[in-house]
Amino acid sequence: MTGLSEEDWTAILLSLKVASVATLASLPVGLALAYILARFRFPGRTLLDGLIHLPLVMPPVVTGYLLLLSFGRKGPIGAFLDECCGLVFSFRWTGAALAAAVMGLPLMVRAIRLTLESQDRRLEQAAGTLGARPLFVFATVTLPLALPGILAGSILSFAKALGEFGATITFVSNIPGETQTIPAAIYTFTQVPGGDANALRLTAVSIVISLFALIASEILARRLNRQVASFS
Amino acid sequence: MTGLSEEDWTAILLSLKVASVATLASLPVGLALAYILARFRFPGRTLLDGLIHLPLVMPPVVTGYLLLLSFGRKGPIGAFLDECCGLVFSFRWTGAALAAAVMGLPLMVRAIRLTLESQDRRLEQAAGTLGARPLFVFATVTLPLALPGILAGSILSFAKALGEFGATITFVSNIPGETQTIPAAIYTFTQVPGGDANALRLTAVSIVISLFALIASEILARRLNRQVASFS
Amino acid sequence: DPVNVFAAASLKNALDAVSEVWKAEAGKETKNTYAASSALAKQIEQGAPADVFISADLDWMDYVAEKKLIKSDTRKTLLGNQLVLVAAKDSGLKLEIKEGADLAGALARGKLAVGDVKAVPAGKYAKAALEKLGLWASVEKSLAMSENVRAALALVARGEAKLGIVYATDAKAEKEVAVAGVFPEDSHPPIVYPVAVIVSSKNADAEAFVTYLSSPKAQEIFTAQGFTILK
Amino acid sequence: MIEIDVGLARANFTLAVKFTAGEGVTALFGESGAGKSTVLHLVAGLLKPDRGRIVVNGTVFTDMAAGIFLPAHRRRIGYVFQDALLFPHLSVRQNLTYGRWFTKAEPNGITLDQVTELLGIGALLDRRPTTLSGGERQRVAIGRALLASPHVLLMDEPLAALDIDRKREIIPYIQRLRDELKLPILYVSHAIEEVARLADRVILMAQGQVKSDGPPQQVLSPKAGPGDDRFARASILTTTKPSYDPDYQLTQVSHPAGAITLAGRLLPQDGPIRVVIRATDVTIALSKPRELSIRTALRGKVSAISEPLGAVVMVEVELEGGEILAAAVTRKAVDELGLGEGDQVHCLVKSVSIDDRLMAIKD
Amino acid sequence: MIEIDVGLARANFTLAVKFTAGEGVTALFGESGAGKSTVLHLVAGLLKPDRGRIVVNGTVFTDMAAGIFLPAHRRRIGYVFQDALLFPHLSVRQNLTYGRWFTKAEPNGITLDQVTELLGIGALLDRRPTTLSGGERQRVAIGRALLASPHVLLMDEPLAALDIDRKREIIPYIQRLRDELKLPILYVSHAIEEVARLADRVILMAQGQVKSDGPPQQVLSPKAGPGDDRFARASILTTTKPSYDPDYQLTQVSHPAGAITLAGRLLPQDGPIRVVIRATDVTIALSKPRELSIRTALRGKVSAISEPLGAVVMVEVELEGGEILAAAVTRKAVDELGLGEGDQVHCLVKSVSIDDRLMAIKD
Numbered sequence A, B: 001m002t003g004l005s006e007e008d009w010t011a012i013l014l015s016l017k018v019a020s021v022a023t024l025a026s027l028p029v030g031l032a033l034a035y036i037l038a039r040f041r042f043p044g045r046t047l048l049d050g051l052i053h054l055p056l057v058m059p060p061v062v063t064g065y066l067l068l069l070s071f072g073r074k075g076p077i078g079a080f081l082d083e084c085c086g087l088v089f090s091f092r093w094t095g096a097a098l099a100a101a102v103m104g105l106p107l108m109v110r111a112i113r114l115t116l117e118s119q120d121r122r123l124e125q126a127a128g129t130l131g132a133r134p135l136f137v138f139a140t141v142t143l144p145l146a147l148p149g150i151l152a153g154s155i156l157s158f159a160k161a162l163g164e165f166g167a168t169i170t171f172v173s174n175i176p177g178e179t180q181t182i183p184a185a186i187y188t189f190t191q192v193p194g195g196d197a198n199a200l201r202l203t204a205v206s207i208v209i210s211l212f213a214l215i216a217s218e219i220l221a222r223r224l225n226r227q228v229a230s231f232s
Numbered sequence C: 001d002p003v004n005v006f007a008a009a010s011l012k013n014a015l016d017a018v019s020e021v022w023k024a025e026a027g028k029e030t031k032n033t034y035a036a037s038s039a040l041a042k043q044i045e046q047g048a049p050a051d052v053f054i055s056a057d058l059d060w061m062d063y064v065a066e067k068k069l070i071k072s073d074t075r076k077t078l079l080g081n082q083l084v085l086v087a088a089k090d091s092g093l094k095l096e097i098k099e100g101a102d103l104a105g106a107l108a109r110g111k112l113a114v115g116d117v118k119a120v121p122a123g124k125y126a127k128a129a130l131e132k133l134g135l136w137a138s139v140e141k142s143l144a145m146s147e148n149v150r151a152a153l154a155l156v157a158r159g160e161a162k163l164g165i166v167y168a169t170d171a172k173a174e175k176e177v178a179v180a181g182v183f184p185e186d187s188h189p190p191i192v193y194p195v196a197v198i199v200s201s202k203n204a205d206a207e208a209f210v211t212y213l214s215s216p217k218a219q220e221i222f223t224a225q226g227f228t229i230l231k
Numbered sequence D, E: 001m002i003e004i005d006v007g008l009a010r011a012n013f014t015l016a017v018k019f020t021a022g023e024g025v026t027a028l029f030g031e032s033g034a035g036k037s038t039v040l041h042l043v044a045g046l047l048k049p050d051r052g053r054i055v056v057n058g059t060v061f062t063d064m065a066a067g068i069f070l071p072a073h074r075r076r077i078g079y080v081f082q083d084a085l086l087f088p089h090l091s092v093r094q095n096l097t098y099g100r101w102f103t104k105a106e107p108n109g110i111t112l113d114q115v116t117e118l119l120g121i122g123a124l125l126d127r128r129p130t131t132l133s134g135g136e137r138q139r140v141a142i143g144r145a146l147l148a149s150p151h152v153l154l155m156d157e158p159l160a161a162l163d164i165d166r167k168r169e170i171i172p173y174i175q176r177l178r179d180e181l182k183l184p185i186l187y188v189s190h191a192i193e194e195v196a197r198l199a200d201r202v203i204l205m206a207q208g209q210v211k212s213d214g215p216p217q218q219v220l221s222p223k224a225g226p227g228d229d230r231f232a233r234a235s236i237l238t239t240t241k242p243s244y245d246p247d248y249q250l251t252q253v254s255h256p257a258g259a260i261t262l263a264g265r266l267l268p269q270d271g272p273i274r275v276v277i278r279a280t281d282v283t284i285a286l287s288k289p290r291e292l293s294i295r296t297a298l299r300g301k302v303s304a305i306s307e308p309l310g311a312v313v314m315v316e317v318e319l320e321g322g323e324i325l326a327a328a329v330t331r332k333a334v335d336e337l338g339l340g341e342g343d344q345v346h347c348l349v350k351s352v353s354i355d356d357r358l359m360a361i362k363d
């Protein structure tokens, strides 16, 4: 009926998992980075900002290669994480999620940073006068007020994760059931003469998933929108 | 000295041109789309939103291929634009700019939309009571208040344009001096033995360019930041 | 006008060198555009301004031939390549590749890096060879497929994958890997780089350049890079 | 001339108001949450009613039945918002002159210099709104509305954040706008004195409804007064023929019941002069007293004494000439003086307690 | 006890203030832009001074020389901001109880029910701040500060947006906070009456400086008054021994110069009772008058008459017992009565003009 093979379904489910995990896992990191960039001035700030933008600026293949160098089994970070926490990225779906998270991070950070920078900071200060410690202020004022940005950043990151290909395949290769996400499967189809129809079918699946995510985010956003003032 | 060949320089200058043109050209489009999405509810709104996100969701190669099919010399839009306005995209730098603009559009639109949605709309209404027609309100209130988002969107779009590879090489190929941007040149280097050093050199150039763009945007943003209230 | 050459990316080093010599000898220039064979083929289909197409495998040349996009009389098979098994340089691993060889044992549960077996030419050849030698089933689950053969090579060089199947040309230039074995010529379809002039080309020098590709000077450059010359 | 007859339902609030307000100042008075700002929003075109019509100076602003809704920018209003709403990205000067883009310099128009002078914001012109104090913000908001050369003024507690001196400077100017430019002004305020002095008409609102509507004499007078608050009661007397005594710097105005002395000099103005007298400022005497520093004693007879419920009762005196003056008096005093309806009395009013600066009188 | 001695330089404004404020209400009074809100920001720790110290209740809040700057959340303040600053993403209830997270229910603490009752915001609890009217927002802001069980209250024009009835309900409550919880309160207001009734001390500010500082009797009294405004003058008399007459619902308090009658009943309170009498509410009589509705006549002798410049002069009367009462009188009346220093006079004060509701008196 759907014209989707079992392998296609595997890729779809994997992509969903990878995109969700990538988005969720990069949220705290993105939030922290956005907060630091929005609220503090320190030497090296622009460098940090630049670093976050790197995955956007570099060709994805290069990003993937750098991930391989650092998070691979023999890479310094990869080796460390393996040893200390048994966290292995190479050739695992976790690596695909890492690649997607890294590629989506600049989008996530920017969106959150934008809402943080446009906040009326006097509200945080008002919370302070009521006795709230900075962390509590962050959790009860800063964070909720940044929700539109967090939502937007998550959607961007999720969409990017659905589409990410170059960095993922370079970093963790294209192993069906483990690291073969939808884009990797699509790529394979496009490389075979006559594979276009299959590629388009999978692309359509991606699009449908992202539309669902968008609709969900719109519903959430509409709830949040109440906090913006308007007469009518 | 720099270790950059003439061909490298050609790619660098081309990338700068492509990224600048892509960013500038997508600004009005992004602004219009962001405004429509932020301010109006209409049937098909989510679909439009989804459409804008597509370049993020689809593997770049697919985006490039769809661009090739529609904006190519034989594509319906490409043929029309060629005939009516002499605007040719296929295998020209203009096509590279188009690809970059399309890939950056979701980022641009989101950033602008975020600031539009967080604006106190009563300010626009106040401008209306002073006699300003909607277009004037847009130009003198909405737009200036959205500048942080416009700036952020432009930076994201510019960075993306610097790094865009998959869609570009698929759409307009990798023709030295015409469509060979930095990432395409990097790709070529990575495809042959011994090209890594060259690839890294070019990557470094990209990074430096994007850092400059970031610094410029930070300086601008700091000027704008005055409008956010804070006691201290 | 320079001759617009659309060539598989793996030919870059060799072809750039040939172009230079040609320029010195004939005073004519080429403009070389490198990308994946698949992308180039589809672009030619969409009217790309190419004069000459050099594919990394037969499939995509056949694709454009079927659509009558090349001058069939100019098509020829230019180069060949060998498929080799590589391992990290310090592993000292050697394996004679034949039917029944213990490839799985050599992998020791590690990964076998290859180009995408459906998409990338080197991957397709690797799969054919493994099937022919009856080794496919034993390593299928251990494959790590890459977008291109250089990425597969990098996986071995970085120690991520234990072994990899790549072209001899790539193996030769990568210092971090050593050739552990060579696939028998007959274990896979001939690895060929077909070349042809595009139908729509109006460049009179296109055929001359194609001819030049078979000149001794050019062949010397190709062999120096590890390619084989097919008769 | 403002004609309003609209209805609007919100989740927690229903508005249904109908009133007509002529030239001059119409005060919207009433407790917090009564719907005063909502009415202004409706007139400004920032809010669409569910039903009804709004006509201002003969122009139909809103007519839901006819599907007419003139957009805000074509209503020529000057709106001073309750919370300033300055443009944060523009300087004070740019905020002030924003409305100037849409109006040719009108002959009667106030100039930027006059506005900055009046409001004391000359030193702020190059500042950003976020760096202003609360009162400074509010003054810039007033100036911005005035400079738009409006044909109607909507003012939502414009003076609430200002100190008394500044208030007393601005009020005469609003009166001049009213008198010279003949602008209809809708004025929301919680300060009775402001309202009593400025308003030609008072609309008393409660819970989205008009509770009472008429000239301030009537709405703020004993019978129709808001709540039981003796401090909210004031009477308005219509006087004529001001004469000024330059030696003592006193102005005397004529009233059928006697002369009223005011401190300071009246600005030249045509027609009758309205004097607002708070009920708490009136003392009742049975005989005309002597050896007292009070200058004004008005003759009349007691026309009503309110229900003797609390400590204070309202005694209404019908002055000679027919106007009513209310006096707040303790019940004990009423008993001790044996006050009853029809008694001839003298109403004593201290000239100094009449706030002349709120009356366009110049020292 | 609040001790402040700080300096702060801004682009267009320099602040240098030094004052000590004991228990009770200290009013910051002064024109717009004088620096009142800035002082509150400094005390709250929202702003760092360039130099100086702030010590509250013995705790060093700020000491720039010693590098001490206690963060706002450790200062236990309740701050009612000039523009409410409610949390837009929280409901009214959540706004109100925000401070509760950080304070164990204190024995003396006010409860949510009491606050919603006092402020009349019970119906708003589930609303969002963006849907509130101006006055409703301000009331929620007051409630939010009160519920944080603060040890110091900073109130920046808390009642400016409120109608008079609501104001009169809230003021006695603030007085109770002052008296029962012994909170130091810094109170910014433009309304003299509010200040006169509430304040134990008034700091008069202008252009970032303290111009005058002392008990309200002194700062708001004739000599030290702000500007030349007779309406800003008030005297404060210290009285004792309240007795209540339930028949007439009047309270009499004793003063050496005579009994003072107030409308309504005093809330039970210890110690002396402060009665604020505005200069414009005092009438001077040479003999004790009869047949007058005025209940209060205080004996004394004229101790000073201000320079006879304008229409109105200030007559200071030294009452029996030594306190000074100022009366605003027209110059003409002074001449006609032949008033001179040392003359024995009676000062008449209408009981009804003393705003008892501002005095914690209950009807």
Ligand SMILES: Nc1ncnc2c1ncn2[C@@H]1O[C@H](COP(=O)(O)OP(=O)(O)OP(=O)(O)O)[C@@H](O)[C@H]1O
Pocket (backbone or CB within 6 Å): B231, B232, D130, D131, D132, D133, D134, D135, D136, D161, E010, E011, E012, E013, E031, E032, E033, E034, E035, E036, E037, E038, E039, E082
């Ligand atoms: N963020 C700021 N940057 C620069 N100047 C400021 C800033 N905030 C306030 N000012 C200036 O400091 C002075 C004092 O401001 P402040 O808010 O303390 O006045 P205020 O006495 O509270 O006045 P108001 O009664 O109008 O609220 C004003 O002149 C104001 O313009």
Ligand SMILES: Nc1ncnc2c1ncn2[C@@H]1O[C@H](COP(=O)(O)OP(=O)(O)OP(=O)(O)O)[C@@H](O)[C@H]1O
Pocket (backbone or CB within 6 Å): A231, A232, D010, D011, D012, D013, D031, D032, D033, D034, D035, D036, D037, D038, D039, D082, E130, E131, E132, E133, E134, E135, E136, E161
């Ligand atoms: N956007 C809104 N959504 C729902 N209810 C609202 C909204 N704005 C105001 N209200 C409610 O409508 C009623 C009238 O509000 P309005 O602002 O007109 O009051 P107001 O008379 O101006 O009061 P105040 O003197 O406190 O400013 C209030 O009960 C308020 O809570």
Ligand code: MOO
Pocket (backbone or CB within 6 Å): A059, A060, A163, A164, A165, A166, A167, B060, B163, B164, B165, B166, B167
């Ligand atoms: O940066 Mo890409 O070309 O979207 O994978």
Ligand SMILES: [Mg+2]
Pocket (backbone or CB within 6 Å): D036, D037, D038, D082, D156, E133, E134, E135
């Ligand atoms: Mg209001």
Ligand SMILES: [Mg+2]
Pocket (backbone or CB within 6 Å): D133, D134, D135, E036, E037, E038, E082, E156
């Ligand atoms: Mg202030």
